[in-house]
Amino acid sequence: MIEFRDVHKYYGDYHALRGISGSIRAGEFFSLLGPSGCGKTTLLRTIAGFEGIDSGAVLIDAKDMAKVPANERPTNMVFQSYAIFPHMSVGENVGFGLRRDPRSKAEKAKAVEEALEMVGLKGYGARAAHALSGGQRQRVALARALILKPKVLLLDEPLSALDKKMREHMQVELIKLQRQVGITFVLVTHDQEEALVMSDRIAVMFEGEIAQLADPETLYRRPNSKKVADFIGTMNFIPAQVIGEQGGQIEVEAKGLGRALLNADQCPAGQGDAPMVGLRPETLTLMYPGQTTTERTVDGIIDEVIYFGDMTYYDVYLGGTDVEVRLSMRNTPGRPILDVGTSVDVAWSPSALVLFR
Ligand SMILES: Nc1ncnc2c1ncn2[C@@H]1O[C@H](COP(=O)(O)OP(=O)(O)OP(=O)(O)O)[C@@H](O)[C@H]1O
Ligand SMILES: [Mg+2]
Incomplete structure (x- = not known):
């Protein structure tokens, strides 16, 4: 048209x-x-x-x-x-x-x-x-x-x-x-x-x-640059290193998360930025005691709790590093609001990552 x-x-x-x-x-x-x-x-x-x-x-x-x-x-x-x-x-x-x-x-x-x-x-x-x-x-x-x-x-x-x-x-x-x-x-x-x-x-x-x-x-x-990712919604950016490529996939090492294999569609063309992976708050999950997951997990410490009524945002330090991410949890019945300083496990999935570089 x-x-x-x-x-x-x-x-x-x-x-x-x-x-x-x-x-x-x-x-x-x-x-x-x-x-x-x-x-x-x-x-x-x-x-x-x-x-x-x-x-x-x-x-x-x-x-x-x-x-x-x-x-x-x-x-x-x-x-x-x-x-x-x-x-x-x-x-x-x-x-x-x-x-x-x-x-x-x-x-x-x-x-x-x-x-x-x-x-x-x-x-x-x-x-x-x-x-x-x-x-x-x-x-x-x-x-x-x-x-x-x-x-x-x-x-x-x-x-x-x-x-x-x-x-x-x-x-x-x-x-x-x-x-x-x-x-x-x-x-x-x-x-x-x-x-x-x-x-x-x-x-x-x-x-x-x-x-x-x-x-x-x-x-x-799948934002194609850090700038677009930053403009639309909330995105956590985590310093990362590109380890190498294997059969169309790219292996990265993200600080606090460890290594992950990403598909080509998760790796938009480079913009000349220092490598980072992006992760949306809702793709990270706080694990409550007794819960299990098929996703990968990383330990963390809650640094900040922001209560929104239907949701709670948690800022969490990952894996004993200074990398802090924001994650969002829906406030469903029986899901307590956790306190600052609590040690938690955080579930995440490599498929939710986007690589910016
Ligand atoms: N008639 C004009 N003469 C000179 N500069 C202009 C004129 N109209 C717009 N500009 C400049 O061109 C740029 C784009 O303006 P435009 O109005 O298209 O922005 P916008 O994206 O619609 O912004 P906003 O969200 O504030 O409405 C701005 O830097 C503006 O100052
Ligand atoms: Mg305008």
Whole structure:
């Protein structure tokens, strides 16, 4: 549906997009994820046609967009600053794009009401737009874009002004809606959890480049660099040494854990970093007295206990070394919260490791 071919963009001397390539499939929920200033909004604006590019190409439906102005592209954008018209009512805002729609007044009013219902603002149509909260304005902007059913909907942090409950509600609503209407969504977010929850695929961006483009599970389980691993969720990094290769596998010696054989998919291409293995907190398990495991175990000492209600995080020194890892345990009935200073066994599995180097 959308293809980037080595896209470069400068703002004066500043190289904002540094060779973006990749494609977004029709009907996909695609997210651009990255820290503030990495170029997410800029890239989204090149799809919409609000931003020109200095070299490369942006294609929509296999057509080069170089000479196609924004208003002739099959896209609609919800802006980061959710610009709504303050002098109009909520209903007039949402129905704005239907001005030249040949449907009857009653049909249009019904479409407006439906769009408002989707964003949790049923019955707000007659309200003055300027009298809304920031989160409500953001939802009006969303309804105004949705009502047009564009082929590609570009969403620039559309949920950032919403509280946690409303944001989670809108995330589910957007996923449902996207499945119903089958339009291609491109979402910009700096919230990694939001990207994981909502997307079919995610492009992780740093400093004007795509660092990894993959589905959420691959990004989480097999990040291709330390930087991506660090940006998405929590990852323990443990100093390691590469011992050698055997039949496509790589043997490593990780401080505190010992030796392990890793498959090729656990060893992304090197980035020139000091070798380290990465391990997610939930892949490590605290062993309670009398428990057994088929995984490997290592002894440890609890250094810190962080209680989260449903979960407890433990920071544990491993194998009598100064290597400290964070592990997470679900707080199920009969599972006591252990104290700082307790000696424990920690179960782990070589298949959960990722090698960065
Ligand atoms: N019109 C402009 N003129 C000059 N520099 C710009 C302009 N727009 C953006 N930039 C710069 O380009 C870089 C990328 O900006 P962009 O808005 O794409 O970032 P972003 O990833 O959307 O960040 P955020 O999460 O904060 O919205 C930033 O360093 C920004 O300062
Ligand atoms: Mg932005």
